[in-house]
Amino acid sequence: MIQKDHKWSRRKFLKTAGIAGVGSLLAPVKQLCAASDEPETIPTRPFGKTGEQVSILSLGGMFETGSNQLMLRQAINRGVTYWDTANSYGRGRSEKGIGKYFAKYPQDRKKIFLVTKSGAWSIKGMKRELNESLERMQTDYIDLFFVHGISSISEMDEDTKAWAEEAKAAGKIRFFGFSTHSNMEGCLLEGAKLGWIDGIMMTYNYRLMHSADMRRAVDACVKAGIGLTAMKTQGGGQVRTDSETELKLAGRFLEKGFTDAQAKLKAVWQNPQISSICSQMPNMTLLMSNVAAALEKTQLSARDSELMQLYAKETRAAYCTGCTAICESCVSGEAPIGDVMRYLMYCNSYDDYALAADGFKTISPKVRKRLTRLDYSKAERNCPQGLPIAKLIQEATRKFRI
Numbered sequence: 507m508i509q510k511d512h513k514w515s516r517r518k519f520l521k522t523a524g525i526a527g528v529g530s531l532l533a534p535v536k537q538l539c540a541a542s543d544e545p546e547t548i549p550t551r552p553f554g555k556t557g558e559q560v561s562i563l564s565l566g567g568m569f570e571t572g573s574n575q576l577m578l579r580q581a582i583n584r585g586v587t588y589w590d591t592a593n594s595y596g597r598g599r600s601e602k603g604i605g606k607y608f609a610k611y612p613q614d615r616k617k618i619f620l621v622t623k624s625g626a627w628s629i630k631g632m633k634r635e636l637n638e639s640l641e642r643m644q645t646d647y648i649d650l651f652f653v654h655g656i657s658s659i660s661e662m663d664e665d666t667k668a669w670a671e672e673a674k675a676a677g678k679i680r681f682f683g684f685s686t687h688s689n690m691e692g693c694l695l696e697g698a699k700l701g702w703i704d705g706i707m708m709t710y711n712y713r714l715m716h717s718a719d720m721r722r723a724v725d726a727c728v729k730a731g732i733g734l735t736a737m738k739t740q741g742g743g744q745v746r747t748d749s750e751t752e753l754k755l756a757g758r759f760l761e762k763g764f765t766d767a768q769a770k771l772k773a774v775w776q777n778p779q780i781s782s783i784c785s786q787m788p789n790m791t792l793l794m795s796n797v798a799a800a801l802e803k804t805q806l807s808a809r810d811s812e813l814m815q816l817y818a819k820e821t822r823a824a825y826c827t828g829c830t831a832i833c834e835s836c837v838s839g840e841a842p843i844g845d846v847m848r849y850l851m852y853c854n855s856y857d858d859y860a861l862a863a864d865g866f867k868t869i870s871p872k873v874r875k876r877l878t879r880l881d882y883s884k885a886e887r888n889c890p891q892g893l894p895i896a897k898l899i900q901e902a903t904r905k906f907r908i
């Protein structure tokens with residue numbers, strides 16, 4: 507039933523969400539919407555030196571956008587106007603769904619800061635994928651075009667720079683950059699020196715943001731005028747432990763009216779150097795929960811942050827920080843350890859088996875077959891998170907039936 511009380515506050519909304527759990531979020535959302543004809547929209551932040559203002563929450567498009575057009579409509583209504591997709595998401599279905607939306611609501615295209623990515627790894631392939639993206643999304647231009655998931659800055663060479671300049675001159679892209687979930691700190695630091703990178707999307711969360719290397723890397727990008735988008739901000743999702751810290755944390759956030767997930771978003775937004783958080787929001791409940799967190803202005807306290815860091819430390823063996831330069835060089839033979847750990851996270855923490863299995867299958871069959879025969883003992887000794895790499899590789903090959 508729709509609540510008629512127009513004094514319903516955002517704080518109360520969050521309190522309800524926190525105490526009653528995610529399943530009960532939709533009722534208060536209706537109440538929030540009913541309080542005014544024009545729903546309140548989320549804040550924006552400048553995106554580096556591009557001159558663009560982007561919504562602090564970005565809609566991650568790794569879901570069936572074609573059959574979830576209402577999600578896209580609602581996102582715009584709430585001011586979530588930064589949309590992120592990739593040529594590879596759903597093998598093109600994500601982009602097609604966005605194209606379907608723009609075909610129906612062409613006037614909305616100019617409201618959206620549209621990002622897509624290419625993982626083609628060649629100039630010819632990137633050119634082809636950009637044209638495919640434009641066609642699928644029924645648009646003449648991409649606002650920000652990323653090279654997808656680099657793990658070393660050497661992948662951003664002079665040919666890439668020349669191609670980006672050409673695509674900009676042709677009006678097909680407005681800005682250019684890369685995304686990274688491996689060796690992020692190094693990629694950011696080196697990317698800041700290039701002078702032709704407009705934006706970067708990187709894995710960044712309460713587990714990673716406090717290290718000296720990450721702070722230095724983020725500072726360098728901000729100084730270079732690069733817009734930064736954080737992804738994987740949930741830090742691998744919930745880790746089910748019975749630690750005292752976890753219990754304390756859960757209790758604290760409930761008291762304040764946050765869910766754990768909302769608190770983790772807030773931890774990232776509290777750094778004004780981050781322009782936006784890209785979040786996979788495949789359903790309305792999650793969209794509205796994230797929107798509520800973006801609207802609510804209560805800051806996390808120093809003690810909250812301290813407890814989150816303690817929790818990160820206590821559960822570190824359950825989270826891969828993507829520092830693949832450390833472990834992958836310890837194995838004789840090709841072993842994409844960071845990728846395998848990420849696919850396991852999609853499966854175990856996001857509950858998205860299809861996405862995980864699809865990702866795992868992008869590893870060449872030859873490499874996949876040899877994965878369990880390699881010796882990971884040196885990699886395990888050097889892993890700063892203390893991950894049982896060999897065991898996890900076994901788990902992945904078993905789960906994804908290879």
Ligand code: SF4
Nearest residue numbers: 826827829830833889
């Ligand atoms: S397995 Fe360990 S060393 Fe390898 S990327 Fe993950 S955290 Fe880093």
